[in-house]
Amino acid sequence: MAQAELNVTARTRTGKGGARAVRREKLVPAVVYGKGMEPCAITVDPRALDKALDDEAGWNTLITLKGDGPFDGKQVIVKDMQIDPLRREVLHVDFQAIDLSAKVSVMVPVHPVGKSEGEKLGGNLEVIRHELEVLCLPTDIPSAIEVDVAALNIGDVLHVADIQPPAGVEIPYDVNFTVITCTGHKPEAGEGAEGEEGAEGAESSEG
Numbered sequence: 542m543a544q545a546e547l548n549v550t551a552r553t554r555t556g557k558g559g560a561r562a563v564r565r566e567k568l569v570p571a572v573v574y575g576k577g578m579e580p581c582a583i584t585v586d587p588r589a590l591d592k593a594l595d596d597e598a599g600w601n602t603l604i605t606l607k608g609d610g611p612f613d614g615k616q617v618i619v620k621d622m623q624i625d626p627l628r629r630e631v632l633h634v635d636f637q638a639i640d641l642s643a644k645v646s647v648m649v650p651v652h653p654v655g656k657s658e659g660e661k662l663g664g665n666l667e668v669i670r671h672e673l674e675v676l677c678l679p680t681d682i683p684s685a686i687e688v689d690v691a692a693l694n695i696g697d698v699l700h701v702a703d704i705q706p707p708a709g710v711e712i713p714y715d716v717n718f719t720v721i722t723c724t725g726h727k728p729e730a731g732e733g734a735e736g737e738e739g740a741e742g743a744e745s746s747e748g
Contacts, residue, residue: 575638664725
């Protein structure tokens with residue numbers, strides 16, 4: 542699992558007014574919470590936050606907080622992040638302190654691996670679920686769930702039950718939903734050969 546350190550500062554001003562004051566200073570208001578601790582209001586430098594999350598793991602990066610306060614040394618993951626839809630600036634971050642010995646539930650991206658047989662025949666590979674929920678220890682959180690699609694032909698479907706997660710990782714589900722499918726027109730037997738013969742015949746008639 543990706544790991545990073547992040548320097549943060551305790552903040553005393555809370556609420557909307559306090560948050561606006563923090564943003565005027567080009568910082569991001571945030572909160573740290575978790576089992577066995579009181580929520581802590583903090584501020585984060587957005588550039589330092591970007592650097593800490595600048596990995597394929599993204600939000601699932603295990604971050605160690607550094608600073609003067611009860612949050613110092615806490616290991617956290619980003620649980621929620623509010624982003625301005627126009628400016629794409631981070632407005633607020635929720636950090637969840639976690640116990641490395643207890644399993645956590647997080648969302649992990651799905652990455653198809655290889656080129657499917659269906660694509661080679663002109664079909665399209667469609668990823669229906671771009672993220673999957675996984676349950677594992679924080680140190681076992683994968684950056685992605687890699688799915689080998691090489692054997693998929695046109696019309697084939699991969700369900701969540703077909704996916705083999707990495708060691709120590711569980712993919713919980715109640716319904717065996719579709720994750721990846723390959724769509725398109727499956728060539729009829731001899732269709733390619735007939736097309737070639739037609740082309741040769743046209744050339745002969747021209748000659």
